[in-house]
Amino acid sequence: MNPEPVKHKFLTPGVFILIVLALNGLVFLAIRFIWGLGAVTNLDNYTPWGLWIGVDVGAGVALAAGGFTSAALGHIIHREHYHAIVRPALLTAMLGYTFVAFAVMVDIGRFYYIWHPLIMWNGNSALFEVGICVMIYLTVLYIEFLPIVCERFMGRVNLPGFLKAFNKPVDKLLTVLNSALGKTMFIFIIAGVVLSTLHQSSLGTLMVIAGQKMHPLWQTPVLPLLFLLSAIAVGFPMIIFESLIAARSFKMKPEMHILSKLGGMVAPILGVYFAFKIGDLFISEDFKYLMKFDTNAFMYFGECVLTLTAFFMFLSRRVLNSPLLLFIASTLVIAGVLLNRINNFIVAYNPFFDPNTYFPSFGEISVTVGCIAMLVLAYRFIVLNFPVISQEKS
Amino acid sequence: MKNLDRRSFLKVAAAGVSASTLGASQVKGAEIKLDENRIGVLVDTAVCVGCRLCEWACRTAHHLPTDALETYADDSVFKEFRRPDKTALTVVNEFENEKNPLLPIHVKTQCMHCEKPACVSACIVGALTKNQDGSVVWDGDKCIGCRYCMVACQFQIPTYDYDVSIDPQIRKCDFCEDRRKEGLLPACVNICPNEALIFGKRCDVLKIAKERIKRKPEVYVNHIYGENEIGGTSWMYIASKDFDKLKMATLGSSPAPGISEAIQHGIFAYFVPPVTLYTLLGTFMWVLKRRKEKSPEEIGDTKKEVIEEKKDEKGEEL
Structure with missing residues (x-):
């Protein structure tokens, strides 16, 4: 059951x-x-952040949490x-964070100064x-992915034309790199987990x-904790979601023996997240805003209904053993x-x-959807060419 | 990773920890010591007649395009509520005066130059600075245009150039930094014909505000907007009407960046929490790995897979 490049054609109607x-x-x-930003977005001086920060960055980082x-x-x-x-999961995280970094570059006004925070x-x-x-x-994610690249090309380096002379040195380099990475990888793995807990929570501090x-329904000093817990909670459902989609798309058998077990861990984490969310609502006594039945209350209810339904679904054994139900439950999370x-x-x-309520423009939505499409295409290309997915021998 | 012995594990792990502590001393929230004589301005909205000369003077002083001075007498602009934007660092709005309908209330809007500015705390690269003299200024050489200052500002003051792709500016009142260096008054204060704007030390200006309210309690509401709002501001207002009816947000007295900075510094207290987490996870990983290598059959549910995997993999799987 070693990972191998998936054998499947790249182009399909969906692609x-x-x-x-x-x-x-x-x-x-x-x-x-x-x-400039004004030509595409509905942002203004009242609402400086919109869809690109909320979905591409905010949700993007959370949904890539499966990696850590x-x-x-x-x-x-x-x-x-x-x-x-x-x-x-590593591949998703790597592509997800690349997408986030790209989205940041698109959203910040002086994109050519994106390196400024470094110094x-x-x-x-x-x-x-x-x-x-x-x-x-x-950077850590790219390093963690390197062994997969090494593995793909080790012993198979075949450069075109006059570069042929370098075949051996490159091969040697890959082998050395692979073994060095193998010995030190745990540093990067731990660093990845620490860095993730830090920025997943700080993303909550932002607002x-x-x-x-x-x-007030969302403004709370425990926002960083809620962001961290929800990111952890969405990690496994995201892996299940992708794994089931990949299995369907590449006509493979879903890895239910792993996914069911993974799903079994979702309910407790989701429960803790939800308990903190509701606990905060009652401690701050902000539940009175729910009684207003306005857009805010409706959106808050929406979150709760989705999370709670998923929570109860993940508690059931039947759901955990059925690819379809598991897929639905994960989608809900x-x-x-x-x-x-x-x-x-x-x-x-x-x-x-604010005289007008912000709603994303067609251009903003197009960019977000376009970036997600590119991400899926990159994922497809990589799993078709690199040893990422492990298939059961049938 | 499997063929790693205990000593080299510890060695590399220690290197990782020390690398991550590097620079711990560099990231610290620098507290600015504010000058006792820091500047302030009092806006007496009961005195302001809405001539908008300040708007003209501000544009001229900041080299922003402006119509001829005569056009500023046209008061039809008051029909709609205006905010500072890329063409104006300050604007004057008109509000109804119930006590005396013939004398509408005029409110000038510009950066308040907070005592504890949220924008300065928020700015990712420190492009916004709180000076000792009280002013808050923007540095275009640092700014990356992320607009987090606009999210953070409780007065919604910084504006952004949405119409250009290269070198868009964050614009806000800079307290006429350049003019003051030459010993001049801020342009708006300088031109105000009615002395509705009173420039001076913040403490003196505050005293004047208190005296005016005391002297004419029938005119003013007993509230100096900016005395305590989000920790106090350099610009302060007195008015004959409640400030929320003049479209000035009702804000508490705790500094805007307070909670955010407390969380931030809590998570990062001298890098202790992240380093502790790193060490804990490392120890945890090492203990579990050793336990498993010693006796895979003791580890409950996964023993079968462990043995199988060990058989068919050749060393490395990440």
Whole structure:
């Protein structure tokens, strides 16, 4: 059951749709970089952050949490049973964080200064902490992925033309790199987990400084804890979600013996997250805002319904053993966390005296959808060419 | 990873920990010591007549495009509520005066130059600075345009150039830093014909505000906006009407960056929590690995897979 490149063709009708979506996003990206943020987005001086920060960055980081939760499970707690999911989760995290970094670059006005936080530090800023941690973690993820690249090319280096002479040295280099990485990998794995807990929580700290501009249903000093818990909670469902989609797309047997066990761990984590969320609501006595039955209350209810339904589904043995039900339950968790990030960054942000409520423009949505499409295409390309997915021999 | 012995594990782990503690002393929230004589401005909205000369003077002083001075007499602009934007660092709005309908209330808006500014705390690269003299200024050479200052500012003051892709500016009142260096008054204060803007030491200006309210309690509400709002501001307002009816946000007295910085410094207290977590996880990983290597059959549910995997893999699986 070693990971191998999946044998399947790249182009399918679904892939074609993804390519169209990606191209559509690229068109709006070009407009953004030529004429500025105002040409594509509905952002203004009241609402400086919108869909790109809320979904691409906020939700993107959370949904890539499968990388560090599975690394902790597979390598730190040492459950070899789960090793088959570590690589796909690592790939998702790597692509997810690349997508986040790209989204940041698209959203910040002076994108050519994106490297400034490396040398200009402000330790008071939650954003600085998120930025630095994400940069380091992205590097760590690339390092963690390197052995997969080494493995793919070791003994198979075949450079074209006059570069042929370098075949042997490159091969040697890969072998040395692979063994060096093998010996030191645990440093990066632990670092990855630490960095993740740091920036997942700091992402929650981000909106605390917005103070009263943030609706009381979401504004709370424990926001960092809620962000961390929800990120941990969404990690495994995200892995299950992907694994089941990949199995379907590549016509493979779903790895139910792993996924069911993984699913078994979701309910307790989700329960802890939900308990903190509701506990905070009652301690701060903000539940009175739920009685208003306005958009905010409705969105908050939405989060709770999604999370609770998923929680009860994950408690049931029947759900854990059925690919379809497991898929639905995982989707609900993902939707719940996605909605939570949208709420925190967009819905809850109510600027004083704002004459118009922000809603993302067609261009903003196109860019977000386009980037997700590119991410899925990259995932597909990599699993078809690199040893990521372990298949059971049938 | 499997063929690693205990000593080299510890060695590499120690290197990792010490590497991550590097720079711990560098990341610290630098407390700015504010000057006792720091500056302030009192805006007496009961005196302001809404001539908007301050808007013209501000644009001129900051080299922003402006219409001819005569056009500023046109008061039709008061029909809609305006905010500072990329063309104006300050704007004046008009509000109804129930006590005396013939004398509407005019409120000038600009950066408040907070005592404890949220924008300075929030800025990812420290492009915003709180000076000792009380002013808050922006440095375009550092700014990356992330607009977190706009999210953080409780007065919603910083504005952004949404229409350009290269060199977009964050704009806000800079307390006429350049003019004051030459010994001049801020442009708006300098031009104000009615002395509705009173510039001076913050403490003196505050005293004047208190005296005015005491002298004419029938005119002013007993509230100096900016005295305590989110920890106090350099610009302060007195008015004949409650401030929330003048579209000025009702804010508490605790400094805006307070909770955020407390959390931030809690998580990062001299890097102790992250390093502790790193060490704990490392120890945990090492103990579990050793236990498993010694006796795989003791570890409950996964023993079968462990043995199987050990058989068919050749050393490395990450």
